Amino acid sequence: MSLLSRLFGSGSGSEKGSAPQHEPVTYEGFTIHPEPIKEGGTYRVAARIEKEVEGEMRSHQLIRADMVSDPDQAATESTRKAQRLIDERGDKLFDRPR
Template sequence: MSLFSSIKSIFASADSGPKEPEALPSEEYQGFTITPAPIREDGGYRVNGLITKGEQSHRYIRADMLSSSDSCAEEMIRKAKQMIDQQGDNVFS
C-alpha cells in the first residue's frame, strides 16, 4: 500500500461518521404530525424524529437504542404519542 493510499484511507474513515437520519413515513395524531427518523449508530438505531403542528416543530431524540430501523420508528411514534397525550401543545415550549 502506498503512502498516499494510507493517508487517503485515514481521512475516508473519518468521514464515515454518523449519517444523516432518514425520515420514514409520518403519522398524524391529534393534530400533530410525527415523523420518525432513526439514527444509525454502532449497535443499532437511536430513537429520533420530529413532532410538528402547523409552523411549530420539536426534535425528539432519546437515548433508547433498538436493533432495527422499523422497531425504532415504532418506538419513536409510541413515545411521541405519549408525550403529546401528557403535554399537548406544551411539547413546543
C-alpha cells in the same frame, strides 16, 4: 459524522450514519416524523413532532437514550414515544423556555 451534526441536519440522508426514511404519522392534530438515528449497528429512538399553532409551523425534536437494533422497530418506538409526549404535553410541547 458527529451526533451533533446528525441532530442538526448537517449532511445528506445518504451519508453513513443515516437511518432509512419512514412515513410521517398524524396523531391528535400533530405530525410525527420518525427519524431514528443510526449509531453503529443500532438506532437511537428519535422523531420530529410538528403542528401549526397560531398560523406558524412549530417543531419539536424528540431524542431518547433508547437504542433498538432494527430500523423499523426504532421508527415504531419513536412514534410511540412521540405519541406519549403529545398525550402528556399537548401544545405546551412548543412552549419556549423562559
